[in-house]
Structure formats: C-alpha cells, structure tokens
Amino acid sequence: ETGVTQTPRHLVMGMTNKKSLKCEQHLGHNAMYWYKQSAKKPLELMFVYSLEERVENNSVPSRFSPECPNSSHLFLHLHTLQPEDSALYLCASSRLTGASSYNSPLHFGNGTRLTVT
Amino acid sequence: DQQVKQNSPSLSVQEGRISILNCDYTNSMFDYFLWYKKYPAEGPTFLISISSIKDKNEDGRFTVFLNKSAKHLSLHIVPSQPGDSAVYFCAASARNNNDMRFGAGTRLTVKP
Numbered sequence: 256e257t258g259v260t261q262t263p264r265h266l267v268m269g270m271t272n273k274k275s276l277k278c279e280q281h282l283g284h285n286a287m288y289w290y291k292q293s294a295k296k297p298l299e300l301m302f303v304y305s306l307e308e309r310v311e312n313n314s315v316p317s318r319f320s321p322e323c324p325n326s327s328h329l330f331l332h333l334h335t336l337q338p339e340d341s342a343l344y345l346c347a348s349s350r351l352t353g354a355s356s357y358n359s360p361l362h363f364g365n366g367t368r369l370t371v372t
Numbered sequence: 373d374q375q376v377k378q379n380s381p382s383l384s385v386q387e388g389r390i391s392i393l394n395c396d397y398t399n400s401m402f403d404y405f406l407w408y409k410k411y412p413a414e415g416p417t418f419l420i421s422i423s424s425i426k427d428k429n430e431d432g433r434f435t436v437f438l439n440k441s442a443k444h445l446s447l448h449i450v451p452s453q454p455g456d457s458a459v460y461f462c463a464a465s466a467r468n469n470n471d472m473r474f475g476a477g478t479r480l481t482v483k484p
Contacts, residue, residue, distance in 0.1 A: 259415070290474075295381070297374060298416075298461065298474040345415055360406055361463075361472060363415030 258282040261346050261364035269372055270336060276367045278329040278346030287329040288361065289321060290345040298345065304329065305351055336371045343368050375399045376464050378475035386483055391449040393478050395462030398443065402464040402473075407436060407447045410459045410477070419460075420447070452482045 259280045268274050280287065289301040301315045304323040318340075320332040329346055347361040377396045385391045393407075403424035408416035422429040422436045422445070429436050435448045449456055462475040 261415075295476060297376065297476045300471055300473075303471070347415075360418035360421060361416075362418070363408075365413065365415045 259346060259348055259362050259364035261344075261367050263367060264365065265368045265370075267370045267372060268333070268336065270338070272336075273332070273334040275333065276331040276344055276346075276369075278331075278364055280327055280329075280346075280348040280362070282348060282350075282362060284348035284350045284359075284362070285326055286349045286351050287323060287326075288347040288349070289319075289329070289331050290347060290363075292343040292345060292366070294342075302331075333369075336369075338371050341369055341371045373398075374476075375402075376462055376473045376475040378460075378462055378478050380478050381476070382479045382481070384481045384483060385452050387454055388451045391447075391452045391456065391480055391482065393447040393449075393460050393462075393480065395445050395447075395475055396443060397445075397464050397473075399464070399466075399473075400443070401466040403467055404465050405436070405438060405445050406463045406472075407434075408461040408463060408474075410461065416461055449480075452480075454482050454484050456480060457482050 262277045286305045290298045292298050302321040303310050307323050322330040343366045345366045346364045349361050350359040375398050406421040407419045409419045410416040420431050420434050420436050422438050427438050438445045459477040459479050461477045465472040
C-alpha cells in the first residue's frame, strides 16, 4: 500500500479514444503531480497542483488535460493521443511545508502503463 | 535540457560488496537531493535525501554523499543485498520549487 493509488494499471487506447487516468492519495498531502516515464528517459514532470491550483504546466500538449477536484484526487484526461504518448504515467503527492522549507519527498503511485495504438 | 544525469545505465555487484551509484547535476540552484528506488511494476519509492548544507547523510546501509563544488552526489549501499536489485533514480530540486528533476536511472543488479 503506497498511499497513492492509480487506476487503471494498464490502458490500451486508440488514437481517437477519450480516456481518463485517476489518482487518489490518502496521505494528507497538499500537492499532486503527474509525471511521464518513457523508456530509458528521465521522469518528465507534466503538471503540478498545489492546494488544488495548477502551478506548473511543462509545455504539455493540449491532448493531455489535468483535473484536480480536491486535494486527494487527480485526473489526467486523454484524447486523440499519438503512439509516441505510450509510456508509464506516474502520479505523485507531497506535503508543501512553507516558503522557507524544503518540500517533502514525493510519494508515487504504481503508475498506469499506457499504450496508444 | 537534462539537469540531472546518471551516466551509468547499469551496475552489477556481488552480494556483500559495496554498490556506488553516481549522479551529476548542472543547476547550481539545486539544494535538495534525493534517491529513489524502483522495482518493476511499482512506482519509485523514496530512499534517502540530503540538503546542500550537509555533505553526507547516512541511513542504515545507505549513505548519500554530496560534493557541491563538483555538482556530484553518490549513493553507497553496503553491504549490498540481492533485494537491493532495482532501478535507482537520482532527483534534485530547489527550495520551495515544485519542479523536481530526475535522472534517467541506474539499474543495479546484486548477484548472490
């Protein structure tokens, strides 16, 4: 039990489909993140939500649309994806401790393995 | 731009010996460094961290060393155990910055 739960674990979708990835954290954290991990590449930060407000969007294509309805839930809505979007999508959460403090380590879910056909 | 680099994609050591995993960074604003461990089909899990005010942090068999002048950190595991076999990611961030940068990972194999 990681405290961060992602569903589904695996997803295969066509390029015209619309699907959503879900993340839920049970750790009382106030920041949530979406990362993308492609083969043999570093984890790439996609989106950050701090206190339910999006604070970071690292030039992610608009076919990825995040949603954070509350501090415990995070979604990634997917539509008209490309085969190169196939990757492991990781959700993470952390506790932001204040302007003069270090952020706490990220706690990751087990990821959603996405295949776009 | 890859601000955190792990130049060794893989490392193999014998059980009981020391494992040394290396990481280099380019951004001088980074002041908080972490190591994560990842098993197959699981997300990365936090292992150990160090802030820039220290040059060493130890937790059981795991020690992280930071050389700020060289912008280099390393993770020492001693003695290595077969259960340590995993991919290890180095990560870095600046204080109060949400953008934590990761290296590409080093796959450690500890042979019995």
